[in-house]
Amino acid sequence: MGGVGLWSLVRFLHVTGAVLWVGGQLALSLVVLPLARRMLSEDARDRFAAEAGRRFGLLTGALFLPLQLGTGWAMAWHKGVTWASLADPGYGRTLAAKLGLFVLVMLAAAGHGIAHTRGRAELARALAVASLVGSLGVVLLAAALPAT
Amino acid sequence: MSSQVDHPAPTDARHPGGLKQPDLKTRQLRAHSVVAVWVGLALVAAGAQQTLPVARWLAVHLFLLGAATTAVMVWSEHFAVALLHARRPDERRSDARLAAVNLAVLGVLIGVWLDRPVLTGAGCVLLVAALAAHLVVLVRMGRGALGGRLARVVGFYRAAAAALIVGAVLGGLIATGHAGPRYYAGLRLAHIHVTLLGWIGLPVLGTLFMLWPTVLGVRMTERTTRVARWVLALTGGGLLTAVVALVAGRRWPAVAGVMAYAVGTVLMTTLLARTIRRRRPVSAAAAWMLGAAAGWLCAGVAADAGVLAVRPLTEAGEDFTLLVPVVIVGFVAQVLIGALTYLLPIVLTGGPRERAALRAVLELGWPARFVALNGGVALLALPLPDPVGTAGLLLAAGAGAAFLALLVRVLVRRGGGAGESPSSRRPVLLGTAGGTVLIVLAVLVANSGGGTDHPADASRAGGNGAAVTRTVDVTLAGMRIRPGRIDVTAGTELRLKVTNKDAQRHDLKVEGGPATPLLSPGQSRTLDLGPVTETRTAWCTLPGHRAAGMTMDIVVRNSTDDMAGMHDGPTAVTDDSNPDLSAGFSPGWKPRDAALAPALAGTVHRIELHAVRRTIEVAPGVRQQMWTFGGTAPGPVLHGRVGDVFEVTLVNDDPAMGHGIDFHAGSLSPDRAMRTIAPGQRLVYRFRAERAGAWLYHCSTAPMLQHMGNGMYGAVVIDPPGLPKVDHEYVLVSSELYLGTPGSAAQVAKMRQGAPDAWVFNGVAAQYAKAPLRAKAGQRARFWVVAAGPGDGIAFHIVGTVFDTVYEEGAYLVEPGRPGGSQVLGLALAQGGFVETTFPAAGHYSFIDHDMRHAEAGAMGMVEVSK
Numbered sequence A: 001m002g003g004v005g006l007w008s009l010v011r012f013l014h015v016t017g018a019v020l021w022v023g024g025q026l027a028l029s030l031v032v033l034p035l036a037r038r039m040l041s042e043d044a045r046d047r048f049a050a051e052a053g054r055r056f057g058l059l060t061g062a063l064f065l066p067l068q069l070g071t072g073w074a075m076a077w078h079k080g081v082t083w084a085s086l087a088d089p090g091y092g093r094t095l096a097a098k099l100g101l102f103v104l105v106m107l108a109a110a111g112h113g114i115a116h117t118r119g120r121a122e123l124a125r126a127l128a129v130a131s132l133v134g135s136l137g138v139v140l141l142a143a144a145l146p147a148t
Numbered sequence B: 001m002s003s004q005v006d007h008p009a010p011t012d013a014r015h016p017g018g019l020k021q022p023d024l025k026t027r028q029l030r031a032h033s034v035v036a037v038w039v040g041l042a043l044v045a046a047g048a049q050q051t052l053p054v055a056r057w058l059a060v061h062l063f064l065l066g067a068a069t070t071a072v073m074v075w076s077e078h079f080a081v082a083l084l085h086a087r088r089p090d091e092r093r094s095d096a097r098l099a100a101v102n103l104a105v106l107g108v109l110i111g112v113w114l115d116r117p118v119l120t121g122a123g124c125v126l127l128v129a130a131l132a133a134h135l136v137v138l139v140r141m142g143r144g145a146l147g148g149r150l151a152r153v154v155g156f157y158r159a160a161a162a163a164l165i166v167g168a169v170l171g172g173l174i175a176t177g178h179a180g181p182r183y184y185a186g187l188r189l190a191h192i193h194v195t196l197l198g199w200i201g202l203p204v205l206g207t208l209f210m211l212w213p214t215v216l217g218v219r220m221t222e223r224t225t226r227v228a229r230w231v232l233a234l235t236g237g238g239l240l241t242a243v244v245a246l247v248a249g250r251r252w253p254a255v256a257g258v259m260a261y262a263v264g265t266v267l268m269t270t271l272l273a274r275t276i277r278r279r280r281p282v283s284a285a286a287a288w289m290l291g292a293a294a295g296w297l298c299a300g301v302a303a304d305a306g307v308l309a310v311r312p313l314t315e316a317g318e319d320f321t322l323l324v325p326v327v328i329v330g331f332v333a334q335v336l337i338g339a340l341t342y343l344l345p346i347v348l349t350g351g352p353r354e355r356a357a358l359r360a361v362l363e364l365g366w367p368a369r370f371v372a373l374n375g376g377v378a379l380l381a382l383p384l385p386d387p388v389g390t391a392g393l394l395l396a397a398g399a400g401a402a403f404l405a406l407l408v409r410v411l412v413r414r415g416g417g418a419g420e421s422p423s424s425r426r427p428v429l430l431g432t433a434g435g436t437v438l439i440v441l442a443v444l445v446a447n448s449g450g451g452t453d454h455p456a457d458a459s460r461a462g463g464n465g466a467a468v469t470r471t472v473d474v475t476l477a478g479m480r481i482r483p484g485r486i487d488v489t490a491g492t493e494l495r496l497k498v499t500n501k502d503a504q505r506h507d508l509k510v511e512g513g514p515a516t517p518l519l520s521p522g523q524s525r526t527l528d529l530g531p532v533t534e535t536r537t538a539w540c541t542l543p544g545h546r547a548a549g550m551t552m553d554i555v556v557r558n559s560t561d562d563m564a565g566m567h568d569g570p571t572a573v574t575d576d577s578n579p580d581l582s583a584g585f586s587p588g589w590k591p592r593d594a595a596l597a598p599a600l601a602g603t604v605h606r607i608e609l610h611a612v613r614r615t616i617e618v619a620p621g622v623r624q625q626m627w628t629f630g631g632t633a634p635g636p637v638l639h640g641r642v643g644d645v646f647e648v649t650l651v652n653d654d655p656a657m658g659h660g661i662d663f664h665a666g667s668l669s670p671d672r673a674m675r676t677i678a679p680g681q682r683l684v685y686r687f688r689a690e691r692a693g694a695w696l697y698h699c700s701t702a703p704m705l706q707h708m709g710n711g712m713y714g715a716v717v718i719d720p721p722g723l724p725k726v727d728h729e730y731v732l733v734s735s736e737l738y739l740g741t742p743g744s745a746a747q748v749a750k751m752r753q754g755a756p757d758a759w760v761f762n763g764v765a766a767q768y769a770k771a772p773l774r775a776k777a778g779q780r781a782r783f784w785v786v787a788a789g790p791g792d793g794i795a796f797h798i799v800g801t802v803f804d805t806v807y808e809e810g811a812y813l814v815e816p817g818r819p820g821g822s823q824v825l826g827l828a829l830a831q832g833g834f835v836e837t838t839f840p841a842a843g844h845y846s847f848i849d850h851d852m853r854h855a856e857a858g859a860m861g862m863v864e865v866s867k
Ligand SMILES: [Cu+2]
Pocket: B627, B658, B659, B660, B699, B700, B701, B707, B712
């Protein structure tokens, strides 16, 4: 019941992490990079995009990923989620689907980085968009999970 | 390419009246974009199984009626022109027919979805009209055309158009409720057969005669024309026979018709197999997929004939519902993918280099997709438990979605035009498509299996402040709907969470209200009835199930009655939580052994008892958390002789609450022995049983009403000296059962009012009615009884017997050898004793609490006496 406790803090961190990560991707691909494309010279634009991508990737690996995994794990433990319960229809399967999609999104994001360094710009771009769309799906599934 | 004459694409170019390539390309692009949209919607519907009312129906019809119909219309016209060397029909009219069909399909789908029979009917009429026009065009095209070697194939297309006309009429009758219950099963089977085997099967079979050799890159065999005639006669004639027979409800002609169709497909497949030569096919991907699809069609038709042969028509529908996904995915979807893989590069491109590039895109990763699709279908087809079937569906859906992504990529690339720079658009589109596919798959996983209360329900319940919302769990099992009756106050917003716990499929239809789709074992679905104002019934619509007893009454009480009840107090007790004692216990449930174990050896007995909470099945299908001594309620029976010492160590393993213990069998100062110990603490309780009797022990912590009412009690049996041996010796602890969260206000209110949900022997309502005690005629049995309460004593009686021995609270009241007898062992709260009787003959002897309110609410059991 009511009040702000430890677990609301954990959930706050989890939700905030997701908001910042997905929002960051959106801001980057809808605001920053298009503007850069328009306003910077070709050379500067490429460097800027690479640098921005590298920094966001670093932030993801160093901050967002551990934060999401840590708080997510803690909440699952708190809720008494077991490996077996992930297969149960309803809450378990929704959570499992969310986790699976999250892993795929992360793989796409990692693939984006790899493709970028190898100079495969089209593939990198496609993977970046897939990762962004997929993370919206993660948010959708998260919204389907009942809060407790 | 060795069979140029029969190749569809070049004929267009050669014909003087034919259209120029770009126009054709644009139209093909448009048509296939429509196909792609239908397929995408079908995947979405398949993913939304839990949230859409008719999702399964929608998924099937979006795919077959939307996507497949559009593809069949386009390609049958295209091939008819090529095969007959005929003039291309007027382009605008073709487009109009295609648009009409799509509009009609939209009408049908929306009509069924929103339950608007008029719209559905209008859609069917438009569909029939558009197809009749299509049929007329196909027939006219044959007149005066040159006619190629394979002109015969066009006969397949004409038969198919006729089949969809029949299918649309039948489907319309079913969907608008004009079929009537008597003909429903037959009409539905006829509808499925004529659409799947006719509208989709026939054109595919016909097209394969021409497509297969070109895909393989070989010349077709001489006998093709002859075989085609035979195949058309067998399949078309067989299908006509089967459909007429199914509508008329005649089983054996239907089997014969399907068999003829099967023979036709086998003939066809044999021809295809003979055509294979040792050389590289033009498109290996297309060849493998078309081949596998033909295989699934053969298997499906054979299984179909088998099902019809062994099952009465009224029951066959169920097996079909299982067969249909296999046919849809294995045959239809695979044929579509295989054919498009080969044909799209031909119709969408000009030169061979461009064609090869496009084919390379469409064949991307095809071996993996091929294995996934067919493996998935195999998993779906096999009778394996639910998770495997779901995995199969996911595999197949994944393969389909992957092709859809490739298709979208091709269409977008072709349709994009040259003006814009494709490099900026394409990755974004690709990425979006990829991400969307991932989301659809994830939602598929999330929504698979049982139901979830989706958020829309919760918000409605919260938002509507005035009405009372009630959700009732309803289970379907063993030809029963439980509960069999729901009492509600007028105006209550009622929601039924329906779960099928049976091994076979069921549904639930509420009179004049919503219905669930057919629920597979384990599936559940929530029905929202809205405010209920009048009494209604609900039932399973499967033939015979209602007659067998699958009905439920929803009884409306006036709110004035309820107001009267409210005066009892603020927490008026509702009766709707009463357990259904006629229901079955869960699988794996075991009754508590009522036999009295022999007295413990020696004179000092050391026992460790842990106070723990356990969830126990306390009534059929009702599990509830109990507070227990030793994990059971009642706790273990302690059996000894006069003079024995019991050293009981109580360990409080309850993390949240203090407990204590009180043994009535010994006399000692309560101060230390009966104190409450905190979680994690231990307490040693030592007493000497100096007197014989059946004693109560129970928790000594306040509020004792709650601690005892939640299960913290048990029996101590101290044999009187010289107690004779009997054939059977049982212990029955009688008590009350209060359902609900232990310690909650509602549950405690019931305890205070003395309004239990059930009365029980040894903790579980009606357990010995389900698992009777056993004895033989002439055998002597002793029943120890302890009244644990916490509110009611017991009048223990065994129907059909007279007690010749009654030992009550330390004294023999009746003994053998005296004239008097006894009918009841009457025990006030916390009293104990035993009775003995000899069963005179074989039969079923009920033992009950003779307070009939208690007996009818669970305090009853059975002794099954055999000879
Ligand atoms: Cu207690």
